[in-house]
Amino acid sequence: MAPVNNNAQINNNESPPKFKVTIIGSGNWGSVAAKLIASNTIKLNSFHDEVKMWVFEETLPSGEKLTDVINRTNENVKYLPGIKLGSNVVADPDLENSVRDANMLVFVTPHQFMEGICKRLVGKIRNDAQAISLIKGMEVKKEGPCMISTLISQQLGVNCCVLMGANIANEEYRDNKEIAEKWVQLFSTPYFMVSPCQDVEGVELCGTLKNVVAIAAGFVDGLDMGNNTKAAIMRIGLKEMKSFSKLLFSSVKDNTFFESCGVADLITTCLGGRNRKCAEAFAKNGGKRSFDELEAEMLQGQKLQGVSTAKEVFEVLKYKGWLEMFPLFTTVHEICVGRLPPSAIVEYSEHAPKFPRVGGPTAFP
Numbered sequence: 001m002a003p004v005n006n007n008a009q010i011n012n013n014e015s016p017p018k019f020k021v022t023i024i025g026s027g028n029w030g031s032v033a034a035k036l037i038a039s040n041t042i043k044l045n046s047f048h049d050e051v052k053m054w055v056f057e058e059t060l061p062s063g064e065k066l067t068d069v070i071n072r073t074n075e076n077v078k079y080l081p082g083i084k085l086g087s088n089v090v091a092d093p094d095l096e097n098s099v100r101d102a103n104m105l106v107f108v109t110p111h112q113f114m115e116g117i118c119k120r121l122v123g124k125i126r127n128d129a130q131a132i133s134l135i136k137g138m139e140v141k142k143e144g145p146c147m148i149s150t151l152i153s154q155q156l157g158v159n160c161c162v163l164m165g166a167n168i169a170n171e172e173y174r175d176n177k178e179i180a181e182k183w184v185q186l187f188s189t190p191y192f193m194v195s196p197c198q199d200v201e202g203v204e205l206c207g208t209l210k211n212v213v214a215i216a217a218g219f220v221d222g223l224d225m226g227n228n229t230k231a232a233i234m235r236i237g238l239k240e241m242k243s244f245s246k247l248l249f250s251s252v253k254d255n256t257f258f259e260s261c262g263v264a265d266l267i268t269t270c271l272g273g274r275n276r277k278c279a280e281a282f283a284k285n286g287g288k289r290s291f292d293e294l295e296a297e298m299l300q301g302q303k304l305q306g307v308s309t310a311k312e313v314f315e316v317l318k319y320k321g322w323l324e325m326f327p328l329f330t331t332v333h334e335i336c337v338g339r340l341p342p343s344a345i346v347e348y349s350e351h352a353p354k355f356p357r358v359g360g361p362t363a364f365p
């Protein structure tokens with residue numbers, strides 16, 4: 001046995017600083033993330049037990065504030081009813097206050113709100129903060145598309161990783177091994193597998209673009225076109241996802257599309273997601289009820305990402321002169337804004353002769 005060194009023992013007793021986590025967002029996925037993380041911080045010594053969760057405050061039909069109800073019942077009764085989050089989750093309606101002490105920031109809001117949230121957080125976060133984004137989406141700026149993780153890094157001056165995947169087998173992507181391990185520790189549970197990888201752009205684009213394909217799959221369902229057609233749409237969608245991602249970032253790896261964040265998330269979303277569900281209703285109504293109306297009625301406050309992403313992708317395609325290379329992405333947007341009927345999803349040549357038919361030859365590589 002090695003001799004005991006008392007000095008070393010004294011130093012070892014000084015506990016290293018603990019990581020403190022704040023979750024920015026408290027919707028459906030934000031609440032699941034809070035539950036996963038809180039179950040780990042309470043077990044792992046290197047994290048403070050308490051997990052703050054920023055809540056975009058709203059008043060419930062009962063007249064109570066959502067934050068008060070979450071803190072009283074330990075349940076997000078609006079966005080994840082029936083599930084206890086863990087008594088160490090503390091809801092906070094004050095964005096700036098919620099991040100003040102945290103050095104691990106988990107961003108999980110609908111993507112359209114992130115620009116405003118980042119603006120509010122400039123100068124408000126700790127110098128040693130690290131971030132991770134669970135957000136599927138992008139912003140389109142004059143200078144080109146900007147992924148949400150890039151927006152966070154640029155606006156807040158932090159390193160930002162991303163975590164995307166099909167709900168039960170997620171993967172985490174980043175380039176710093178040590179930080180990667182910390183995030184993996186924070187999210188991993190026996191029922192939620194997380195593994196690190198380095199293709200940040202590929203992973204984030206998979207999560208973003210599959211929402212557009214899910215809208216197309218929903219149209220097919222709403223038109224009762226059957227599984228063969230839906231599979232064909234998903235295949236073309238996956239090809240467009242890959243081509244678009246690689247044209248934007250030459251570093252994107254083919255393998256990423258076979259990971260959980262790629263084909264698995266695409267399948268999950270096209271079979272059971274909210275984008276699919278609302279697009280099905282849109283097609284069943286012949287495009288006569290808007291997505292905004294259907295979202296409000298069917299999702300009760302939860303938000304669709306696919307319709308706005310289709311618009312953002314369309315803007316990029318138009319700007320770059322790539323519209324004809326991406327018939328599926330283009331047609332999804334044209335249908336969403338009412339320029340084409342839902343049936344156009346399988347009738348490109350009839351409505352827009354320049355586009356190849358589904359299943360026919362495609363222009364992309």
Ligand SMILES: NC(=O)c1ccc[n+]([C@@H]2O[C@H](COP(=O)([O-])OP(=O)(O)OC[C@H]3O[C@@H](n4cnc5c(N)ncnc54)[C@H](O)[C@@H]3O)[C@@H](O)[C@H]2O)c1
Nearest residue numbers: 026027028029030056108109110111113134135136302303
């Ligand atoms: N739900 C899932 O299964 C899932 C899975 C993986 C990733 N994601 C991604 O996670 C992100 C968040 O989705 P979600 O499912 O947690 O949210 P959600 O759609 O369930 O809920 C919407 C959230 O937006 C908030 N909100 C409404 N108006 C706002 C405003 N003006 N500013 C800020 N917040 C506002 C609401 O309070 C609510 O918390 C999305 O990018 C989504 O694609 C979702």
Ligand SMILES: O=P(O)(O)OC[C@H](O)CO
Nearest residue numbers: 165166167269273274275
């Ligand atoms: O319900 P959706 O369509 O927003 O998809 C949810 C997730 O992104 C699936 O991983």
